[in-house]
Amino acid sequence: MNQYVTGAVIKELREKNKMTQLQLAEKLGVTDKTISKWETAKGYPDITLLEPIAEAFRISVTELISGTPIQNSNISANMLKSRFYVCPVCGNVIHSMGEASIHCHGIQLAPLEAEPSDEGHMIFIERVEDEYYVRIDHSMTKEHYISLVAAVSSDDIQMVKLYPEGNAEARFKIRGVRRIFVYCNRDGLFSIDPVKGIDDKESGYDDSQERRALEAAAEMLFG
Numbered sequence: 001m002n003q004y005v006t007g008a009v010i011k012e013l014r015e016k017n018k019m020t021q022l023q024l025a026e027k028l029g030v031t032d033k034t035i036s037k038w039e040t041a042k043g044y045p046d047i048t049l050l051e052p053i054a055e056a057f058r059i060s061v062t063e064l065i066s067g068t069p070i071q072n073s074n075i076s077a078n079m080l081k082s083r084f085y086v087c088p089v090c091g092n093v094i095h096s097m098g099e100a101s102i103h104c105h106g107i108q109l110a111p112l113e114a115e116p117s118d119e120g121h122m123i124f125i126e127r128v129e130d131e132y133y134v135r136i137d138h139s140m141t142k143e144h145y146i147s148l149v150a151a152v153s154s155d156d157i158q159m160v161k162l163y164p165e166g167n168a169e170a171r172f173k174i175r176g177v178r179r180i181f182v183y184c185n186r187d188g189l190f191s192i193d194p195v196k197g198i199d200d201k202e203s204g205y206d207d208s209q210e211r212r213a214l215e216a217a218a219e220m221l222f223g
């Protein structure tokens, strides 16, 4: 946290809530002089008062500190807007359904941008009954390995963590998967449309055409 509630924010919220300094003071068990001090930047409220202040204004402590109301844009969250964050120090992988401010080991992490899979990170996908079998042609040494594979549909995410010396492969339930993500500890995030990556041409089953038709129908029905 690199900011704290400011006097200007307290004053603005107090006036918005049509409270006098005295009324707010009584709610918090302090004097109106104290409120006046905060509002004129002559002191900060003690950290133990942040929750009671937020309660008095019927907002969250986060909103109080940032000074901006937060609207829940996650009501219509869509997993396809997923963001992945990876800590360069510990390798921790964090998934978020949208933009987020994420810190790990004191570093503010930026959301990873997925590149299309390249020659050094070829992603092969096979349909095995109701699963996608995903294999990546890549080394799995401690220094350079695939650490994560994820399959994302509009309302679901399946994540598999991989480790050095293991196999660069994972299995996912097909159910609506629209995107496969692969994270290489050195080269970053790659993604592929599973239909394009599918590797069962010899089966003579036109999987992609059937899927495209289904997806087009779903798009028309659900937008």
Ligand SMILES: [Fe+2]
Pocket (backbone or CB within 6 Å): 120, 121, 138, 144, 145, 184, 185, 186, 187
């Ligand atoms: Fe790599």
